[in-house]
Amino acid sequence: MTNDLKVHILECGAMGSDIEQMIGSPKYRATRHDHNRASTWASIASHAVLIEHPGGTILWDSTVNRNWETEWAGTGLADIIPYDQVTEEQYLDSRLRQLGYETSDIDQVILSHLHMDHAGDAKLFDNGHTELLVHETEWREARAFEGFFSGGHIKADYENLDFHTVSGDIEIIPGVKLIETPGHTWGMMSLLVDLPNDGPIIFTSDAVYLEETLEQRHWGAVVWDNQAWLSSVDKLLALQEKTGAMMVFGHDSKQMATLRTAPGSFYS
Ligand SMILES: [Zn+2]
Numbered sequence: 001m002t003n004d005l006k007v008h009i010l011e012c013g014a015m016g017s018d019i020e021q022m023i024g025s026p027k028y029r030a031t032r033h034d035h036n037r038a039s040t041w042a043s044i045a046s047h048a049v050l051i052e053h054p055g056g057t058i059l060w061d062s063t064v065n066r067n068w069e070t071e072w073a074g075t076g077l078a079d080i081i082p083y084d085q086v087t088e089e090q091y092l093d094s095r096l097r098q099l100g101y102e103t104s105d106i107d108q109v110i111l112s113h114l115h116m117d118h119a120g121d122a123k124l125f126d127n128g129h130t131e132l133l134v135h136e137t138e139w140r141e142a143r144a145f146e147g148f149f150s151g152g153h154i155k156a157d158y159e160n161l162d163f164h165t166v167s168g169d170i171e172i173i174p175g176v177k178l179i180e181t182p183g184h185t186w187g188m189m190s191l192l193v194d195l196p197n198d199g200p201i202i203f204t205s206d207a208v209y210l211e212e213t214l215e216q217r218h219w220g221a222v223v224w225d226n227q228a229w230l231s232s233v234d235k236l237l238a239l240q241e242k243t244g245a246m247m248v249f250g251h252d253s254k255q256m257a258t259l260r261t262a263p264g265s266f267y268s
Contacts, residue, residue, distance in 0.1 A: 008050040008262040010095040012063045013086025015044040025218035045253040056107035062121035098263040112205030113185040114142040115152035136165035138187025181207035183229025198267040200245035210252045
């Protein structure tokens, strides 16, 4: 652990979606017993995390591209999960600038997975300096499917970028660990940062969409492997139990409103 370690949560607005996209639970779906359940349009928060470390400046995830309506053309996603609850100051590059960074100042960008709402701005970091990192299985499979998109993967977000890959649960720099949590996608990773003052924080990304996911234990519309997903949820709960970590969920607007967010405040 180092006393110079800081974690900034970059709150980048929200997508809108039927809550059932996030939790396919009978609580939200029409069922055998209730065919007429009304749908609920929910706010699906989007965030990235900036880690200031004596060994370098690391960005976790890259949210959604500003040009999402164009980039997502032909996928149907713009209707199902539009990124339309966002202001100019909430876009990723604006958030970085509010902290004094241009995209080329970032040493490493680690993507939890390559879905369009996490890899959407990866291209901003194709600058000859920033190292791009993703799980090796994610990198392999996200380029292996036929066509230009599948589920939440849009090849144009990542296929022409030069990614370095990792595998296993590994400490990439003291106090910062990547945890394999497959299921949502092939090579989904979560992040554990061990902070000297605020203690450990687990950033689950889409391994756990919402706090309510832990209670409902139902996956959303896009999950590659249900059993692997449940095992990864249990792995994160065990890690939380062992470390006493706070868990920051992938898309939880209710939780986001309770967190310290940039540029006003941070975790250290
Ligand atoms: Zn995802």
